[in-house]
Every structure is written in structure tokens, then in C-alpha cells.
Amino acid sequence: MTFDKIYQYNFPTTIRFGAGSSKELGDYLSKNNLAKPLIVTDGTVAQLSFFKDIINDLKKKNLSPEVFSDIHKNPVKSDVYKGTDVYDSSKRDSIIGIGGGAALDVARAIVLRVNHREDLFKYDDLIGGDVYVTNDVPHFITIPTTAGTGSEVGRSAIIADDETHQKKILFSPKLLAKIVFADPLLTMELPSFITAATGMDALTHNMEAFLAKMPHPLCEGIALEGISLINHSLEKAVNSPDLESRSKMLIASLMGAVAFQKGLGVVHSLAHPLSSLLDTHHGLANAVNIPYGMEFNIEGFENKFKRIALTLELKEETGEAVVKYLFDMNSKINIPHKLAEIGVKPEHIETLADLAIADFAHPNNPKPVSRENFKELYTKAL
Numbered sequence: 001m002t003f004d005k006i007y008q009y010n011f012p013t014t015i016r017f018g019a020g021s022s023k024e025l026g027d028y029l030s031k032n033n034l035a036k037p038l039i040v041t042d043g044t045v046a047q048l049s050f051f052k053d054i055i056n057d058l059k060k061k062n063l064s065p066e067v068f069s070d071i072h073k074n075p076v077k078s079d080v081y082k083g084t085d086v087y088d089s090s091k092r093d094s095i096i097g098i099g100g101g102a103a104l105d106v107a108r109a110i111v112l113r114v115n116h117r118e119d120l121f122k123y124d125d126l127i128g129g130d131v132y133v134t135n136d137v138p139h140f141i142t143i144p145t146t147a148g149t150g151s152e153v154g155r156s157a158i159i160a161d162d163e164t165h166q167k168k169i170l171f172s173p174k175l176l177a178k179i180v181f182a183d184p185l186l187t188m189e190l191p192s193f194i195t196a197a198t199g200m201d202a203l204t205h206n207m208e209a210f211l212a213k214m215p216h217p218l219c220e221g222i223a224l225e226g227i228s229l230i231n232h233s234l235e236k237a238v239n240s241p242d243l244e245s246r247s248k249m250l251i252a253s254l255m256g257a258v259a260f261q262k263g264l265g266v267v268h269s270l271a272h273p274l275s276s277l278l279d280t281h282h283g284l285a286n287a288v289n290i291p292y293g294m295e296f297n298i299e300g301f302e303n304k305f306k307r308i309a310l311t312l313e314l315k316e317e318t319g320e321a322v323v324k325y326l327f328d329m330n331s332k333i334n335i336p337h338k339l340a341e342i343g344v345k346p347e348h349i350e351t352l353a354d355l356a357i358a359d360f361a362h363p364n365n366p367k368p369v370s371r372e373n374f375k376e377l378y379t380k381a382l
């Protein structure tokens, strides 16, 4: 690791972590004179009993929440516009995202849109749009209900174009939540398939962040501890969940997202095109691709893989042993080893490779990835 210039490290979010922390929401709102929050969630979470309990609790405390849940599984721009219309017409004073990465992304994009009314994609970070995020934003609170994306502590929202399905990133430090209520009790009933896919997303964040190019020892320490927590809890959280495994997965997913301010890598660039082209769940796409992406990264980075292997308490302290661990973990949590099993066909590979090379994640990969490399990796994983 060489420090060849000045780097910025940020760790600013207040996190209330632990079983029951979501019950503090009402008092927090009252203390901050916020009586009319817009609650952004998805249609499934809106029907769950813990969600209804949160809303009823707020009403009992004389607060007036308004729920917006009309969003897509991979959120699109029109979801954000609709939610902003609800914010305006019902005269809201704050925004609370409750849900998985999709709901939290829409909530964060509405936070941006409330006082920034140019076309949403003018603020796309990849074309330097973050410089236009200059106005104040509403008070923003996040409550995660999956343990995967860690979007609750993030500063970006991934929103796709309604027609082209191309994913854009809205980014600004202003989009950080003021406070996160991370309550593992809300994740207790997550179905095993979602636990597995989102858990592998969290593992991918921690591993890719640890390996990413930027010199950032703070994040590397967090990422290794995140990997260790997942090693000790993912299988249990999927196959026989208890509060301890759910708690460890929730904090590890949050740690992965803190760590990936350092950057992500080749696995996320392999995964993103599967969601754009085939609507594959983000975590599942990472889960199937991670063994292949990590295998690609070993050469030249044997020492870093040795540290991952040590963290995973593997007998052999090598990159190859880490790759084997990833395949074995996928087997234990019922994730397929091959892309063909999740609907990818040979004729998709050229388009997937075009999308992957244009993706924002791989420039931070420890070693460069070419379009040809992406083609080879997809072919190997097929």
C-alpha cells in the first residue's frame, strides 16, 4: 500500500444498532419536530406485520406518516417522480426509507429530487452530475430490512431509465441518512433465498472493498471483520436463523457498505449487466459470479488473498482456497454455481461484456479488466 497523494476518508453516519432500535423512531421524529414523514418502502414490505407496527406506533405518538410503496424491483426514474409527487401533495417534512436496497434507493433519490427539479439523470454521478446537488435536502432516515446492500449508510442511489433500463448513479454526501435504525428483529422473517442472495452481496462488498486499489487501511480493517462476521453467520442465517446470526449479518452488511467507499471491482461489474439485461436480483448476480471474479484477481495479489484466507480460518492460506470456500458456501446456501442456471444464455455474452466494460465498478479492481476478460469470465461461469 502506497500513499501517493492526499485521500479523503469519511465515517459520518449515526447508527442505532440492535434488537428493538426501530422502536426509537417515533421519539426521534418528535424530538426533531418532524411530524409528517414520507415513508418509502416496497409493496411486499408494506404488507409485513413489523411495518404495520411501525406505522401504528407513529400514529399513536400523534405523528402523521404517509406511505409510498409503488416501486419496481429494480427501481426506475418514474418511481422517484411518483414518490416526489406524493411528498409534495401531502406536504411532508422528512423522508424515511424502510426496506431493502431497492426501497432505500428510491427513498434517497426522492430526497434528492425534492429540491432539485431538473431531469433526475442530470445528477448522474458518472457524467459529473453531483456538482448540481447544491440545495438543501429533507431530513432523511433509513431502516434496513435486508442484510445485503448496506444502502442504509450509503450516499448513492441506483436508479434505472424506464425505457433503456440503463442504471444511473445519483451521488452526493448530502444523500447520507442523518440516522440509521438498524434493527435485526426486522430481518428475522426474511425468506432463505433472499437471505442467501443479499448475504452474498454483503460478502462481495467486503471482499471487493478489501481488494480495491485505493489505499484505505480503515476500510480494509472493517472489510476483514465484515468477512469474519459473515463467515460465522451466513449459513446459519439462511438455514436456521436466530437473532445472533441475523444481527451479525446486519452489521456485516452495513460494514461492507462503509468499506466500499474504497471501491468495488470486477464481480460487481460482472453482476450489474445481469440485472439490467435479465432483471436478475443484484445479490444473486454477485453470488454466482464471485468465485470466478476472485479467481481472476488472485495473480499478483497472493498476499491479500492470504489475509482473506486467514480471516476465513481456512486450512490452506491461498487464493485458490478462498475460491473453493466461495463455491462451497454457495452450495450450502442453495445458490447455483453456473450462470446458465439463472437464465443466462450463450447469445447474451457479447451484450453482457459490452455492459460490463462500461460499468463503474471495475476501474477500482486491483488489476485491470478488459472486455475480453469479461467475455472469458462469463463464458467460464456459464
Ligand SMILES: NC(=O)c1ccc[n+]([C@@H]2O[C@H](COP(=O)([O-])OP(=O)(O)OC[C@H]3O[C@@H](n4cnc5c(N)ncnc54)[C@H](O)[C@@H]3O)[C@@H](O)[C@H]2O)c1
Binding pocket: 042, 043, 044, 045, 048, 073, 074, 075, 099, 100, 101, 102, 103, 105, 145, 146, 147, 148, 149, 150, 151, 154, 156, 157, 158, 186, 187, 188, 189, 190, 191, 194, 198, 201, 282, 283
Ligand atoms: N445504493 C447502493 O449503494 C446499492 C448498492 C447495491 C445495490 N443496490 C440496489 O439495491 C437493490 C437490491 O437490494 P436488496 O438486495 O436489499 O433487495 P430488495 O430491496 O430488492 O429486496 C429483496 C426482496 O426482499 C423483500 N424484503 C425486504 N425486506 C424483507 C423482510 N424483512 N422480510 C421479508 N421480505 C423482505 C423485498 O420486498 C424484495 O422482494 C437493487 O435495486 C440494487 O440496485 C444499491
Ligand SMILES: [Fe+2]
Binding pocket: 149, 201, 204, 205, 268, 282, 286
Ligand atoms: Fe452490491
